[in-house]
Amino acid sequence: MTALDVRNLHKRYGRHIAVDDVSFTVEEGEIFGIIGPNGAGKTTTVESIAGLRTPDSGSVSVLGLDPVEDRAEVRERLGVQLQESSLPDAIKVAEALELYGSFYRNPADRRELMELLGLAEKRDTRYKALSGGQKQRLSIALALVGGPKVAILDELTTGLDPQARRDTWSLIERVRDTGVTVLLVTHFMDEAERLSDRIAVIDGGRVAAVDTPEGLIARSSAVQRVRFRVSQPLDRNVLAGLPDVTGVENTEGRWLVTGRGQLLSGVAGALARARVVAEDLRVDRRDLDDAFVAFTGRAPKSPEPPERRAG
Numbered sequence: 001m002t003a004l005d006v007r008n009l010h011k012r013y014g015r016h017i018a019v020d021d022v023s024f025t026v027e028e029g030e031i032f033g034i035i036g037p038n039g040a041g042k043t044t045t046v047e048s049i050a051g052l053r054t055p056d057s058g059s060v061s062v063l064g065l066d067p068v069e070d071r072a073e074v075r076e077r078l079g080v081q082l083q084e085s086s087l088p089d090a091i092k093v094a095e096a097l098e099l100y101g102s103f104y105r106n107p108a109d110r111r112e113l114m115e116l117l118g119l120a121e122k123r124d125t126r127y128k129a130l131s132g133g134q135k136q137r138l139s140i141a142l143a144l145v146g147g148p149k150v151a152i153l154d155e156l157t158t159g160l161d162p163q164a165r166r167d168t169w170s171l172i173e174r175v176r177d178t179g180v181t182v183l184l185v186t187h188f189m190d191e192a193e194r195l196s197d198r199i200a201v202i203d204g205g206r207v208a209a210v211d212t213p214e215g216l217i218a219r220s221s222a223v224q225r226v227r228f229r230v231s232q233p234l235d236r237n238v239l240a241g242l243p244d245v246t247g248v249e250n251t252e253g254r255w256l257v258t259g260r261g262q263l264l265s266g267v268a269g270a271l272a273r274a275r276v277v278a279e280d281l282r283v284d285r286r287d288l289d290d291a292f293v294a295f296t297g298r299a300p301k302s303p304e305p306p307e308r309r310a311g
């Protein structure tokens with residue numbers, strides 16, 4: 001079943017078009033990533049889904065409901081963790097969850113949520129005494145405390161150290177395993193690639209592509225390189241004639257084939273048909289960073305170094 005259906009969304013701020021025809025669907029049980037450069041319209045899109053902004057035109061359906069007209073019902077089913085959440089310094093973890101849980105008809109079991117998010121030991125710790133990672137986990141817990149069917153998580157791991165980022169990823173997978181559909185907005189390609197079943201690339205207020213991470217990588221026109229050695233004679237045309245190949249170089253038995261698309265399987269198949277055994281066959285691995293550059297023309301951001309701790 002479709003969890004989210006976004007159709008022809010438009011939103012302008014004054015003369016500036018922030019979202020210029022965005023459409024995608026998210027199926028129940030998916031982790032769906034949204035990536036794109038700064039100012040691409042990602043937050044405006046997810047805030048429109050959450051009913052926090054009203055689009056100028058287009059439609060949004062959350063589990064068949066309209067986020068503006070059916071605001072109360074959507075609130076019960078949709079959990080939102082936005083870029084910056086702030087809580088009073090003195091509030092304790094368990095108190096925050098009780099307070100937020102009290103806003104919902106059927107809140108999640110707070111004790112289970114604290115276990116799931118690794119916060120049980122911190123239940124009586126005040127917000128100001130939590131580490132960055134623990135604050136982040138609490139903000140995810142607050143997005144889930146209403147027992148939502150769909151959760152929107154925006155910039156989940158910004159500012160976390162590498163271990164805390166990995167822990168958060170495992171956590172999101174556990175959340176999905178409990179049956180929650182996750183819409184994940186991220187600047188980080190490793191995060192999007194690791195977690196998402198499918199990804200929308202948003203650029204200049206438009207959807208540049210929607211696909212699985214592997215699909216985006218394969219579809220991007222980024223150049224690939226396959227290297228290998230052969231000790232037998234090999235006719236250059238065996239490789240040069242392949243549809244995805246753009247260049248073939250041979251230096252003393254060391255071959256370098258450049259191309260796009262399904263280059264590796266094409267080269268491997270051609271060598272097998274020519275009965276040539278390749279040694280040290282290597283492919284320069286492309287990743288989502290390359291796809292991001294190909295679809296947006298810009299380099300993605302790297303994770304920031306975590307804040308330095310005094311002492």
Ligand SMILES: Nc1ncnc2c1ncn2[C@@H]1O[C@H](COP(=O)(O)OP(=O)(O)OP(=O)(O)O)[C@@H](O)[C@H]1O
Binds near residue numbers: 038039
């Ligand atoms: N309330 C607002 N008033 C005016 N312009 C806005 C407002 N909110 C966003 N914008 C502009 O709309 C565009 C899209 O912003 P949005 O926050 O949706 O992008 P984003 O992809 O989430 O960016 P980032 O990755 O930097 O968070 C940007 O150019 C932004 O400056």
